[in-house]
Amino acid sequence: MTYCxxxxxxxxxxxxxxxxxxxGIDNVSTYSKMHRCMTTPDRMLVIMSAGNLATTQSVIQxxxxxxxxxxxxxxxxxxxxADVAEYLGDVLVAKIRKHTEQTGFVPDATLILGGxxxxxxxxxxxxxxxxxxxxxxxxxxxxxxxxxxxxxxVLDRFxxxxxxxxxxxxxxxxSMDSTMKSNASVGPPIEMMIYxxxxxxxxxxxxxxxxxxxxxxxxxEWANQLNHAFRxxxxxxxxxxxxxxxxIF
Amino acid sequence: MTYCxxxxxxxxxxxxxxxxxxxGIDNVSTYSKMHRCMTTPDRMLVIMSAGNLATTQSVIQxxxxxxxxxxxxxxxxxxxxADVAEYLGDVLVAKIRKHTEQTGFVPDATLILGGxxxxxxxxxxxxxxxxxxxxxxxxxxxxxxxxxxxxxxVLDRFxxxxxxxxxxxxxxxxSMDSTMKSNASVGPPIEMMIYxxxxxxxxxxxxxxxxxxxxxxxxxEWANQLNHAFRxxxxxxxxxxxxxxxxIF
Numbered sequence: 001m002t003y004c005x006x007x008x009x010x011x012x013x014x015x016x017x018x019x020x021x022x023x024g025i026d027n028v029s030t031y032s033k034m035h036r037c038m039t040t041p042d043r044m045l046v047i048m049s050a051g052n053l054a055t056t057q058s059v060i061q062x063x064x065x066x067x068x069x070x071x072x073x074x075x076x077x078x079x080x081x082a083d084v085a086e087y088l089g090d091v092l093v094a095k096i097r098k099h100t101e102q103t104g105f106v107p108d109a110t111l112i113l114g115g116x117x118x119x120x121x122x123x124x125x126x127x128x129x130x131x132x133x134x135x136x137x138x139x140x141x142x143x144x145x146x147x148x149x150x151x152x153x154v155l156d157r158f159x160x161x162x163x164x165x166x167x168x169x170x171x172x173x174x175s176m177d178s179t180m181k182s183n184a185s186v187g188p189p190i191e192m193m194i195y196x197x198x199x200x201x202x203x204x205x206x207x208x209x210x211x212x213x214x215x216x217x218x219x220x221e222w223a224n225q226l227n228h229a230f231r232x233x234x235x236x237x238x239x240x241x242x243x244x245x246x247x248i249f
Numbered sequence: 250m251t252y253c254x255x256x257x258x259x260x261x262x263x264x265x266x267x268x269x270x271x272x273g274i275d276n277v278s279t280y281s282k283m284h285r286c287m288t289t290p291d292r293m294l295v296i297m298s299a300g301n302l303a304t305t306q307s308v309i310q311x312x313x314x315x316x317x318x319x320x321x322x323x324x325x326x327x328x329x330x331a332d333v334a335e336y337l338g339d340v341l342v343a344k345i346r347k348h349t350e351q352t353g354f355v356p357d358a359t360l361i362l363g364g365x366x367x368x369x370x371x372x373x374x375x376x377x378x379x380x381x382x383x384x385x386x387x388x389x390x391x392x393x394x395x396x397x398x399x400x401x402x403v404l405d406r407f408x409x410x411x412x413x414x415x416x417x418x419x420x421x422x423x424s425m426d427s428t429m430k431s432n433a434s435v436g437p438p439i440e441m442m443i444y445x446x447x448x449x450x451x452x453x454x455x456x457x458x459x460x461x462x463x464x465x466x467x468x469x470e471w472a473n474q475l476n477h478a479f480r481x482x483x484x485x486x487x488x489x490x491x492x493x494x495x496x497i498f
Contacts, residue, residue: 032496034495035495035496035498036495036496036497036498037497037498038497038498046495060498063498064498147398149396149398149399149431150398150399150401150402151402152399152431153399153400153402153427153428153430153431154475156430156431157430157472157475158475158476158479166484166485166486167479169485170479170482170484170485171479174479174482178402179402181402181405181406182398182401182402182405191495193495194491203494203495204491205491205492205494205495206485206489206490206491206492207492208489212489213488214483214485214488214489217483217488218482218483221481221482221483222478222482223406225474225477225478225481225482226403226406226407226475226478227407228474228478229471229474229475229477229478230407230416230419230420230423232470232474233419233423233467233470233471233474234463234466234467234470235415235419236415236418236419236455236463237415239462239463239466240455240457240461240463241455242443242453242454242455243454243455243456245452245454246283246284246285246295246440246442246452246454247281247284247285248285248286248287249284249285249286249287249309249312249313
């Protein structure tokens with residue numbers, strides 16, 4: 001599996017992805033799932049992918065070709081991020097359909113597009129295998145693809161539009177670490193892109209492998225803090241009382 | 250959906266369940282998913298259920314009838330907890346198969362059996378819709394059914410065989426609360442049974458509705474502590490460094 005998080009904040013974007021792919025439990029590899037598009041200088045576009053690796057590679061290749069060959073519709077000719085999402089959806093559906101028609105196998109994949117076209121707000125979109133897409137809202141400033149459930153509570157707890165880029169980055173790393181702890185199909189290296197609004201030429205890219213000192217310090221400190229938090233919980237026996245007993249059937 | 254946790258400790262058992270059922274998002278009800286069997290005084294047996302409500306109700310009814318009618322094989326005639334799990338599996342499969350054969354619809358359900366037969370250790374089993382079952386291990390002292398992913402990280406972090414009953418209860422409440430925060434299909438009241446080894450006549454039963462002061466205090470204090478923990482994380486900008494940038498395709 002995979003786990004990717006896209007966070008859309010007033011201050012910009014934070015995109016995070018793991019790097020583990022597997023075709024069966026005995027065929028585990030490391031592939032980057034974060035792809036920055038070659039674009040004109042007025043925009044910054046990053047695509048994260050979950051699902052069938054052949055599909056996502058062929059989508060990325062098609063997007064590149066459309067730029068190189070000057071196709072009328074490519075990531076540089078579209079003027080709205082939503083139109084780029086629509087275009088990605090069309091490419092994605094075409095790649096999935098080709099293989100479905102040939103073999104009956106449906107090589108599904110899901111994408112997150114994050115970026116900005118200057119003059120408009122930065123934003124993120126999740127593109128479904130069916131080609132349609134959603135964006136964030138003020139109440140839910142993030143999108144996830146892949147193994148999203150383990151790491152969702154910490155995002156729900158801390159992320160708002162007003163969260164700083166750095167806090168959202170730390171929150172995403174904690175979410176990723178919790179997921180890796182509970183699910184063996186999500187693994188390092190972790191890639192992260194921190195993008196400050198309007199700085200299209202300067203997205204900061206981080207790569208945390210399993211031995212990265214900062215990733216380890218986040219993991220240890222979070223575990224320490226949670227142990228401390230757990231010890232501070234109000235005690236059950238002092239504050240709660242058993243009732244008459246469970247109905248016996 | 251549903252969320253139930255069974256924890257098997259050296260000191261005894263902690264069983265926790267939510268009470269929300271839904272048949273579609275517009276048909277939400279409250280049903281207890283924790284059922285204590287009527288047994289002989291040498292044993293204490295509790296069943297938690299997830300999945301199709303008609304199936305779980307008909308399973309519970311069949312178990313009760315087998316006791317009342319003195320069937321040769323019932324929850325009181327079996328001498329090992331594993332045999333009780335096997336029996337529950339057979340009842341479960343029979344109920345599911347009946348409806349599958351009649352309509353093609355497969356009304357799946359999954360059970361957790363927790364309890365003790367005096368003279369043996371307390372234990373828990375998870376019984377699959379296929380009738381087979383698993384128990385815990387020293388490394389993984391808990392089992393979950395239903396919406397299990399959101400609340401798994403906190404269990405992985407804190408539970409060992411040596412954990413006290415009270416700590417396991419608090420951990421289970423936090424796991425349940427995180428799940429309710431992230432998934433609307435899991436909801437209060439929360440039921441909890443705390444069972445001390447060999448005290449077959451005295452399992453303590455708690456019921457926490459949405460307004461229960463202790464549940465609210467756990468929720469608030471955990472949120473406070475996590476906020477504190479989050480503030481204490483080592484800062485990204487001080488300790489991590491962006492690399493040369495993301496490969497552009």
